[in-house]
Amino acid sequence: MMAQDRSKRNFLSFFSGKQFLIPLAALLALVIFNLIADPEFFRVTLGRNSAGDPVLAGNLISILDNGSELAILAIGMTLVTAASGGQDISAGAVIAICGSALLRVLCGSDLTSGQIQSPIIVAFLVCCLVGMLCGAFNGALVAFFRIQPMVATLILFTAGRSIAAWINNNELPMVADSTFASFGGYIKGVPMPTPFFIALICFAAVWALLRFTSLGLYVQSVGISEKTSRLNGLDPRIVKVGVFVIMGLCCAVAALIKVSRLKTINYSIIAKDIEMDAILAVALGGNPLSGGKFRMSSSILGAYVIQFLTTTLYKFDVQSDALSAYKAAAVIILVVLSSPVVREKLMKLLRSLSEPETAGKQV
């Protein structure tokens, strides 16, 4: 907690934290691997997109672009993990629901014309509301009915995509509006993809939230000990529902980007397996998956590292269906390395290697 406070005081100091080293090391390993395999990976060029505007292109840009949804989700997932000690596995399904609701409002009754029938801001607000409702549902199950987070979110995980299909009567609305498309593409005259800026806004918002309110402290104290926080006059139920609502909001923002990118929605495929990536981002960021302390910046970097890994794997012609096997292997290795038992053994081993005589005395 002290470390967290200090990092809050000095914005730059979070780069010095030990926890930040884990995703940084993973990133470094990936960069070196790519440098050796193919230095062309890092080339960034100034090309022109289909509309004729000058835009930046290259693998690095696409990582920043495609990683934004994941990074936004990682924000919510970090808070959920820290407060409840479990993960939200309904993220992908909630994105499908939000996206479906967004398109429903946007297209109104006319699903095929491609013209938008209502202002984008209204549609987005409805989308946020739906996301927050989903989050509140999950949060209520976790906080008031005391169901394990993963099992509670299992309900929406099972039903989410079905509900999404139901909202639009299983039709696939198309949107051909250029303003709407710019959320997932490019704004005229700006060479960087818009999702990157949306992600930046989210980071700024969450940084302000953690810096100027005591949300971070509340979340951590509930995650570390529910009973103690209650004795200190903090209602853990409110905090838990709160973090799930924030998670829902993150899903809504991610849904906006996803739907705008695709200009339509595919209920069974949109944001598939993204919850896995988000959990992986939190784990990679060095946050304990059993709740308690967290470091937001570390999770966000973790999300981009995962996108880096995905892009690298795609570059080596790995099938998108087979991708999950590699990622799962990465998760297992990470989780095993970060488990307290293994860490303790490793520390012992390291200590005995560096100072054989003291270790001998201790044993």
Add this chain to the structure above:
Amino acid sequence: MKIKRIHKKRFCDLSDSTVLTMITAAVFVILYVFAMIVFQKGFLKPQTFFNLLNANAALMILSCGMTVVMVAGGIDISVGGVSALVTMCCAVFIDHHGGSFTGAALLALGIGLAFGLVQGFLVAYLEIQPFIITLAGMFFARGMTTIVCEAPFNVQNEDFVRIRETRINVPFLGSVNKNGIFINAYIEIGVIVALLTAAALFFLLKWTRTGRAFYAVGGNRQSALMLGINVKQTVFLSHLICGLLAGIGGFVYFMHVGSGSAANAAGAEMNAIASAIIGGTNLMGGAGNIIGTLLGTLTLALMQNIVSSAGLDQAWWTGITIAVMLCIFLIVQSVLIAAVILHRNPLTYGSMPAEFLYNLTKKSVGASSAQVLCGVALHEKSPPDRVHRQIIVYRIRGQTLFMGSIIYPVFCFFLSS
């Protein structure tokens, strides 16, 4: 007063998974009778019931494995992925490499066992959360399925097809077809396997030392450790059994569909968890039984059957129905657990009604009588609770003075009578 105590005891018994099982059994019977009345044609045939078994034999096995893990306090969501991997590997083994039926069965067992071993080791001995490990296991298995072979295909091998299409007639049960010929109802081999597995697990959980250890570890790890149970080994064993059953379940699924595909057994893990929960397995561990799980699977399958019979056969209705059922049963379970905690210790967080009543009555009749009145046993000796109580008493006084003034006389009356 004695009567009240007995009543309390009975209420505590309610929390046992047997009651949830009984609820499930009642729901199943009511649903089936309902279906018989509404959709007369199909549901009056015995074959409809046996088709439920045929189609869900694999799910039953998976649910049984899930029950064992959940009783021991863990969870395994890799079962669906492992089943898909098994179907694909067996299909490739039989069709592309000319393998035999026995070889494929052994391969299925081997894959299941390997997953169980690795996951069990990571969960039990490295103390990693079971959900994370098995989630990774699920994605790994699904990914591996695509790596083994991309395109789904049907197995053409004659031996296999012959065994797969073996039908076992059920004596005395059947229906008369249009031409007036009596046709016996039939079941597939998979059902026999499923029932045998369930029987073996029922025996294991009920009457063996290992089986009871699962309940002990799931109920309270610390106490189990103090009783001299090898907790780590027990957790490891539960995951091993679940992995093994995922292998068997995958093979039964393979025998039912006869094809290898990455889309096989999609969502099976969720259905298995839902079945176990509906059948009365406690999510927190320590309670559950195999009979309930079987009934849970059948109830779930029956629901889907009714939903499609009712003409709501759009794919999304199935998902929503299962989720709604899961939600209802989870909440019922959670309320039951809360009720038990409330009766054991009224000052546990979340049992406001008991705290409220206790504190109200205590003022007029004294602590010990209040305990009896509220049907609670207090742990007077634990200091944290005492601190906690102080806070809650304070809060209640401020908020509910008015309510108290109404309920107060009623309790005084109760005590005097």
